[in-house]
Each structure stands twice: as structure tokens, then as C-alpha cells.
Amino acid sequence: MPRLENSLKLLSKGYAWLPDERRRTGRDAVGVRLGGKPAVGIEGPEAARFLYDEDHVRRSHAIPEPVQGTLFGKGAVHTLDGEMHRVRKAMFVALLMREDGIASLVERTTAAWDAAVPEWSRRSEIVLFDEASRVLAGSVARWTGVPVRDEEVPDLARDMVAMVDGFATGGPRHFRARRARGRRERWLQQLVRDVRSGRTRVEEGSAVEVVSQHRDADGAQLPADVAGVELVNIIRPTTAVAWFMAFSGHALIRWPGNRERLASGDPAFAEAWAHEVRRFYPFAPFIGGRSPQRNEFAGEEIPENAMVLLDLYGQNHDPALWDTPYAFRPDRFLDRKIGEWELVPQGGGDPRTNHRCPGEQITVALISALAVRLSRLEWEAPEQDLTIALHRIPARPRSGVRLRVRGGA
Ligand code: HEM
Structure with missing residues (x-):
């Protein structure tokens, strides 16, 4: 099959681009060109297994510069x-996957949320996305050992959000993302230098300390810029959980029948909520790399370097994996063991x-804990534009989810 240039289709269709191509061609693997280079879009548990085999896909020299300069x-x-x-x-893995570390981050974040609620209820309304990003950015920065004053948190949150918001566009959002990254990398690089020289002391075992002292496979310490x-x-993607909080707000407004159950605090339902929010709503569109050699998947040729x-x-909406995939149903996760290649938002x-x-x-622990709090807050949602445009990567409800908070819980 001839491979057609698809960059414009990707820009105009966003998340719907690859699913539409699969439907249109009737094929599981779609061969196209992106930016003049061959590319193959795949989906499903077998495709995921295929992609994570380094004989099939490599990450070095694969991630486009505009994505490195903003997101990663x-x-x-x-x-x-x-x-x-x-x-x-x-x-x-040592820093982020330990139970005690996760619990202490959740504790800090829920405490910051609770501390913010009285102020929210004094205002005529809040934008949930913005408030969640501040609660998250301040908490995770302090958890990593980065000193931030309260008055610095809103700018920090704005910069972390900007890096995520601008990775898939060439317009002003993209340049905002690059500036935010430059600012924050310089700031953290300096902190790493100060920790290394002993000028600044941070808690032992904190992310700042561990990253500053880490040695790579070649035995060398990370250059300060890479440590930054x-x-x-760590700080950027944790702040990005704000997207899932805005989506949680959207789901509570659209399908209020779930609210009481979430507010009950049943941990199984709260976790199922987090999984369904991550499955149902669009966030990370795809992952990928380059093919180190000629290969083939589902009958589609993958040229070397494609x-x-x-x-x-x-994949998160594939009817072969998910019954009624376009219905928001947290209880689908209550009795389901999730296969490690099935649910792939991350x-x-x-x-x-x-x-x-x-x-x-x-991510799951933060969404669960904060969504329960959100469901217990007394709020009303004023008339607003909650549209989630699928052509915009990353997507979010247009209004950011405006709420009139009447009181805490
Ligand atoms: C990698 C999504 C939250 C740290 C990834 C990948 C995705 C992803 C799609 C790439 C997987 C791959 O290429 O195979 C998300 C989403 C999040 C989230 C949607 C929700 C906001 C987090 C959090 C942290 C984090 C909270 C840290 C505290 C990382 C790191 C990698 C990564 C360090 C690189 C892993 C590697 O290359 O080996 N994430 N993530 N992410 N994420 Fe997240």
C-alpha cells in the first residue's frame, strides 16, 4: 500500500487520527508517513508487547526534538x-514505586487540598484544573526536596502545566512550553550544583538528593543539566494529574449517579474510578520509537528507522478489550484483573x-484520594463549556471545570 503523508491529519484529528485510519483501511496496523518519514500505527496487547521489545523499537534518536524540548x-x-x-x-523505580513514599506524597497532597478548600469557598467560583495543578505542584516539589515558598507555587504549577500543554503544537503554546522548561531546568540544575557542593542540604533519600548523587551505567554522575x-x-507529570482531576470533575457533572458511591470512600470504587478516568478520557495519545531494522507487524511492513x-x-477504547468502550463505567474495574498489556494510559x-x-x-493513588475529596465537597457547576475537543492534544474540558464551592466536607 502506498504510504500517505499524515501530519496534517494528525494535527486536525488528534486522538481520532489512528482509530479513524484503522477503520478506514480495515487494517490493524496502518502504514503512513509523518513529517516525510515512514511510520506505522499499531494497537492492542500484542502490539504493546511488540513495541516494548528492543529488537523492534528503540527510543534513542527517536523522540522528535519538539517533544524533547517541551515534554521530556x-x-x-x-x-x-x-x-x-x-x-x-x-x-x-526506587524513588517512585515504594509504598511508603507513595503514601507520604498522597498525605502531603490531600493535606494541601484540605488547606485550600476554605479559600475556594470564599471565592465566587474556582477553576478546578488550575486549583488542582497548584495543590499538586506544591506538594510534589516539597516531596522531592525542592524548597518552594507558598507564593512561588502558582508560577511553578503554571510552568509545569505549560510543558505538557505545548508538546504537540507548533503555535504559541509550544514556545510557552520551551520557555517554561528552560526556566525550570536552570532552577533545578542550580539546586543540584548546590547540593553537590554542600551549599544546600536536603533530606537524605529525597529525590533531589538521590538524583544529584545518581551514577549512570557508565559510572558517571549525571551532568547537572540532565539531573535538572x-x-x-517527577514534578511535571505529577502536576499533570490535574488533567485527570479536571476529567474527574467533568465525569461527576456528566454522570452524577456515581457521586454518592465515590463519596462513601470505598477504596475499591475510588481505585476503579481512577482506572476508568485514565481509560476513558484522552491524555497521552501514543508512545513510540524507531525500528532498528526492517520488521513486520500484522502484515504491515515496518522499514528500518520507521x-x-x-x-x-x-487501545483504551478497543471494543475487543472493553465492553461499551465509550461508556464511562467505573464499576467495569471492580471485578476485573487488569492485564499488564491491556490498560495503557501510561x-x-x-x-x-x-x-x-x-x-x-x-497517579492512581492521587486520583483516588482527590476524587473522593472532590465528590464530598459541596459545589455547584455553573453553565459552562465542558467540551473536550479530540483534535487538541492534550485534551481537556474547555472551561477547565468551573465550580462554585459552598463548603468543605
Ligand atoms: C513515562 C504517562 C504520571 C514519571 C510515561 C509514559 C507515559 C506516561 C505514556 C511513556 C511510557 C512508554 O514510553 O513506554 C503518564 C500519565 C500520567 C503520568 C498520563 C498522569 C499524569 C507520572 C508521574 C510520574 C511519571 C506521576 C512521576 C512521579 C514518568 C517517567 C517516565 C514516564 C520518569 C519515563 C519512563 C521510562 O522511560 O522508562 N508516563 N505518566 N509519570 N512517566 Fe509517566
């Missing part, structure tokens, strides 16, 4: 392969050994 940073763990990836990833990049790679993309949004497989997100448990 240069030299980030996302862009490494083999032994270099294994050793850097072990650092993230990796600290941003991009291979796993369609995360498409990648698939084993995060300890592959590129799957090491912050997934943190």
Missing part, C-alpha cells in the same frame, strides 16, 4: 535504551524493566 527534556530516561536505560530507570531534566520529570506508534487512546508491561511509566501507582 534532553537526555531524559525516556530517550535511553539498553543498559543506560536500565540503570537510570532503577533510580526512578530528571527532577522536572517510527512505530502504539495508539494508547485507541504504557504497558513491567515498568521496572521497560519504559512503562514508573509514576502509575502515584
Whole structure:
């Protein structure tokens, strides 16, 4: 089949691009061109297994510069392969996947949320997305050992949100993201230098300390700029849980029947809520890398150096995996064991050994805890535009979810 240039289709259709191509061609793997280069879009548990095999897909020299310059940073763990990836990833796993560490982050964040509620109820209304991003950014920065004063938190949250918001566009959002990244990398680089020289002391075992002292597979300490990049790679995605809080608000407004059950605090339902919010709503569109050699998937040829993309949004709505995939039904997760290659909003497989997100448990724990609080707050939603445009990557409800908060719970 001839491969057609699809960059414009991707820009105009966003999350719907690959699912539409699969429907249109009737094929499981779609071969296209992106930016003039061959690319293949795949989806499903077998596709996920395929993508995470380093014989099929490599990350180094694969992530486009505009994505590194905004979302991930240069030299980030996302862009490494083999032994270099294994050793850097072990650092993230040790920092982010420990139960006690996750619990202390959740405790800090819920305390910050509770402390913010009285102020929210004094205002005529709040934008849930903005408030959640501040609660999250301040809490995670302090949890990592980065000193921030209360009055610095709103700017920090704005910068972290900007980096995520601007990675998939060429317009003003993109340049805002680059400026935000530059500012925050310089700030954290300096902190790493100060910790290394002994000028600043941080808690032992904190992310700042661990990243500052970490040695890569080659035995060398991380260059200070890369250490700054990796600290941003903890603070930025945790702040991005604000997207899932805005989506939680959207779901509570659209389907209020779930509210009482969520407010009951039943931990199984709160976790099911977090999974359904991550499955149902569009956030990370796809993951990918380049093919180190000629290959084939589902009958589609993958030329050497072609991009291979796993369609995360498409897989999370695949009717072969999810009954009535376009219905928001948290209880689908109550009795279901989730296969490690099935639910892929943050990648698939084993995060300890592959590129799957090491912050997934943190994400689920934060959404569960904060969504229960949101459901218990007394609020009304004024008339507003809650449209979620699928062509905008990353998507979010247009209004940011405006609420009139009447009181805490
Ligand atoms: C990787 C999504 C939260 C840290 C990833 C990947 C995705 C993702 C799709 C790439 C997986 C792959 O390429 O195979 C998300 C979403 C989040 C989230 C949607 C919700 C807001 C977090 C949090 C943290 C985090 C809270 C840290 C506290 C990372 C890191 C990587 C990563 C360090 C790179 C892993 C590697 O390359 O080995 N995430 N993530 N993420 N995420 Fe997350």
C-alpha cells in the first residue's frame, strides 16, 4: 500500500487520527508517513508487547526534538535504551514505586487540598484544573526536596502545566512550553550544583538528593543539566494529574449517579474510578520509537528507522478489550484483573524493566484520594463549556471545570 503523508491529519484529528485510519483501511496496523518519514500505527496487547521489545523499537534518536524540548527534556530516561536505560530507570523505580513514599506524597497532597478548600469557598467560583495543578505542584516539589515558598507555587504549577500543554503544537503554546522548561531546568540544575557542593542540604533519600548523587551505567554522575531534566520529570507529570482531576470533575457533572458511591470512600470504587478516568478520557495519545531494522507487524511492513506508534487512546477504547468502550463505567474495574498489556494510559508491561511509566501507582493513588475529596465537597457547576475537543492534544474540558464551592466536607 502506498504510504500517505499524515501530519496534517494528525494535527486536525488528534486522538481520532489512528482509530479513524484503522477503520478506514480495515487494517490493524496502518502504514503512513509523518513529517516525510515512514511510520506505522499499531494497537492492542500484542502490539504493546511488540513495541516494548528492543529488537523492534528503540527510543534513542527517536523522540522528535519538539517533544524533547517541551515534554521530556534532553537526555531524559525516556530517550535511553539498553543498559543506560536500565540503570537510570532503577533510580526512578526506587524513588517512585515504594509504598511508603507513595503514601507520604498522597498525605502531603490531600493535606494541601484540605488547606485550600476554605479559600475556594470564599471565592465566587474556582477553576478546578488550575486549583488542582497548584495543590499538586506544591506538594510534589516539597516531596522531592525542592524548597518552594507558598507564593512561588502558582508560577511553578503554571510552568509545569505549560510543558505538557505545548508538546504537540507548533503555535504559541509550544514556545510557552520551551520557555517554561528552560526556566525550570536552570532552577533545578542550580539546586543540584548546590547540593553537590554542600551549599544546600536536603533530606537524605529525597529525590533531589538521590538524583544529584545518581551514577549512570557508565559510572558517571549525571551532568547537572540532565539531573535538572530528571527532577522536572517527577514534578511535571505529577502536576499533570490535574488533567485527570479536571476529567474527574467533568465525569461527576456528566454522570452524577456515581457521586454518592465515590463519596462513601470505598477504596475499591475510588481505585476503579481512577482506572476508568485514565481509560476513558484522552491524555497521552501514543508512545513510540524507531525500528532498528526492517520488521513486520500484522502484515504491515515496518522499514528500518520507521517510527512505530502504539495508539494508547485507541487501545483504551478497543471494543475487543472493553465492553461499551465509550461508556464511562467505573464499576467495569471492580471485578476485573487488569492485564499488564491491556490498560495503557501510561504504557504497558513491567515498568521496572521497560519504559512503562514508573509514576502509575502515584497517579492512581492521587486520583483516588482527590476524587473522593472532590465528590464530598459541596459545589455547584455553573453553565459552562465542558467540551473536550479530540483534535487538541492534550485534551481537556474547555472551561477547565468551573465550580462554585459552598463548603468543605
Ligand atoms: C513515562 C504517562 C504520571 C514519571 C510515561 C509514559 C507515559 C506516561 C505514556 C511513556 C511510557 C512508554 O514510553 O513506554 C503518564 C500519565 C500520567 C503520568 C498520563 C498522569 C499524569 C507520572 C508521574 C510520574 C511519571 C506521576 C512521576 C512521579 C514518568 C517517567 C517516565 C514516564 C520518569 C519515563 C519512563 C521510562 O522511560 O522508562 N508516563 N505518566 N509519570 N512517566 Fe509517566
